[in-house]
Amino acid sequence: MQRSVQHTQQEDDTLSAFIDDELSEDMARTAIKRLAANRPERKRHAEYCAIGDAMRGLPFGQADLTDRVMAALEKEPTVLAPMRRAPDRRPVMWLAAATVAALTWGLWAAAPRHEPPAQVAAAQPGNVQAYLAAHEDYAQAVDTAPDMHYTRVSLTGLGK
């Protein structure tokens, strides 16, 4: 019985790591094959994804999502004392929610306040064209760097 629970726990870990893009290529491929062949596994994957979306505040979901998320969270064990790093990974999703909230706050607080458009030529930072060309290593083709329009902005909320 204990072995069965442990096995499920391990599968849960693998599934969570797969969703979080933390598996190696080989392990991810194995996870994909298992998902493709295993309906209960697909269902659990969908549940985890829905929980992840909800925690990230993403709008995509189903009508009964809240109920299912709450039910899933209620199944989480109550931690009464410090314990060795449990392999359960779902709390990471709460962390993700906190991160998203922090990001939102950070964006609001630190967003550049746009000043009236400056003279475009004067605002262009030196040698930025070389940066654009270097970034083309990640282009879909062998493109040339795009023409850019530049504006001075000011950052507030940072210790600049």
Add this chain to the structure above:
Amino acid sequence: MKWAWLLSIASLPASAATFLPQTEASILLQRIADAPRHVSYEGVFVTQHGDRMQSLFVANRPEGTASGSHLKALDGEKREVLCDKSGATNIVFRDGQVSTEKRLSARHFPDLLPLNAAALANWYSVRLGGMERVAGIDCQLIELAPKDVFRWGYMLCIEKLSNMPIRAVMLNGQGQPLMQSAFTSLKLGGAPDLPATSLPPVPDGTRPVTADSIEVRSLPPGYTRITAVRRHIPNHPAEVEHWVFSDGLTYISLFMEPATHPVETVRGQSKHGMTNLLTRQVGNIQATVLGDAPWPAIELLATNLEPRR
């Protein structure tokens, strides 16, 4: 038999109106990602970006000792990219001279999705569209709609048997195309010839970053740092530090060099808004964040840089 797994896409539920459940989306995305790495092909594709258009020849031979891919610009400046097991090389023919340099990424159209493409379903909703015809080949439309404001959307058209993307359109938040690549002719299968790599060994030109000079307090969701090198780039006498962040589809670069004078904070934007940039001073470093990514992603990354203490 080798193609049998490719046929299984037909078993995925098809709906023109609704997004796929995330599990099915993950499986489909992984199959699309795997296709260009398993299928031989050669053809010509056109890339359109704003008012610019470029034709390119591409050949891919995924297996055997001579495996690799070859990309060749057919108009404008003569440029090629050769990718093999040792990496990717940019080759530029200019004024009778040939210059070569290592390219950081060995990926190019139609190899667009990352090795672990299933995780993209965390950040993109996937929807099956109708059938289209590209380069005389029937293909299935697949929409990748971003779940947040930190990435552009995509519309892919995939060849049904191989799952190979034969057309890819990058879309902004209003569904307007920002860039697209599409085959005009394509031959799948066979063993395309790749040019013999008679080039002299190309020096790497990059060094790994051993100690981060600045700290990134937070990244847009789903993005991770995939590259951190020091490299020489034109018009910069000293090495610059080049970090790259990606969610698997979108790439954002961070360039850093010592600030020799106070740096103005400047925002840059390409004509149609596809490429965004922000330059600012972080401690005694000039930091430039740029990429083919929506402004919120660039802004978030750039405003969360701070000097390492």
